[in-house]
Amino acid sequence: MSNYFKGAMIGALFSISTALHAAAVDRLSELLTRHKSFGAEFEQYTLSEEGARQEHSTGEFVLERPDRFDWRTHTPYEQRIVSDGHYIWVYDPDLEQVTRKPADDQSESAPALILNGKVDALSTRFDIRQIEEAGNREVFELLPMTDQRSFERIRLLFKDEVLSELLLEDSLGQRTAILLNGIELDANPDPKRFTFTPPEGVDLILDPGV
Template sequence: MLKSFVTKTLATAAFTLGVSTVNAAPADGAVYPVDGPVKELSNLLSGHASAKADFTQFALSSDGDRAEDSSGYFVVARPNRFRWVTEAPFMQEIVSDGDYIWIHDPDLEQVTRKPATGQNNSAPAMILNGQIEQLSERFSIERIDGNESGVALYELKPLDAENATFARIRLLFEQQRITELSMEDSLGQRSMLVLHDLEYDPELPEGVFEFIPPEGSDVILDPGQ
């Protein structure tokens, strides 16, 4: 059960982060006057034209046991383009060219293609899209820790706990940059996504968001419904 939870939740985090890290907020990174945790999060999640980072992702059981470690890197650019590459313990690519999402599993010689539209309705996607005011209609939002050195921790809890996918979501910021995303289900199992060396507006290589299925791969067309 833990493995199923890890696979589903970490894939959601990876996918939505790739789609949503850069959004339509001011590209100069300006932080405007805040009014409580909802406005603070809106300002902290202001976007840029593009971004890249290394990542580590793993799961924690309710007993604190760590499992399913993986690591890699991602590159994202507005609108809705990204390349998310898991390098260890196995290779996987998730690429969005803006029209389609391509999921490539080299070990299986398999590629899945699905539409890129309609993928931003989950809580993690709304968070990373900066849709905090809309999110506040479904979650209570509190700043539970923070200090003058630029570290801040926010916690979201569903207003309708019985029908919620997540029992708790936590966001950690350092120097106004998101560094950790933690999601906990009703059984106390947590998925963690940790970002390293996050860089905004980097120079990106040409064709980084293009994907051509390797010769000999099985291509599965997922309608995304």
């Protein structure tokens, strides 16, 4: 095969790849931004190499895009994480401790970008592909585009156009699955859910962030 045809083939494949990426980005953005608020109960597992469920936690959350959320873990221990858009508060009742950090310090993490629907920011870091579209199921895969990464792979499962499962594989090979149930869309959550006042008697740690 001549260099000309090799070059033409590579160019064609690159154009197809770019088009698929753009289409996936547009579709993922459409799915993640169509609702201003999103709430659900969650079950979170770490998975062994064989796929067996290991560490298990449960809880519920509500978020109001673009940057406010209230995430509450109930088991195996209680924890509450609240963002008011300016600060993120992490409250550990068992430790009688609250940590406050700037919201900007966490707003660029991949899970936060996904839940907040910031797909444009995601697309600068990940190659986004739609790898399944069948019936009421759509699956997207996000692969990092640089070596500086916290995650090796992220998969998002949508059922009936609503996010229902996340699978995160970190740089150490640990896989975490988050399953969403009891989903509520555009429920106009109480604004008080996104404010936090440290209880009396707890230790307050002020984290300046990076």
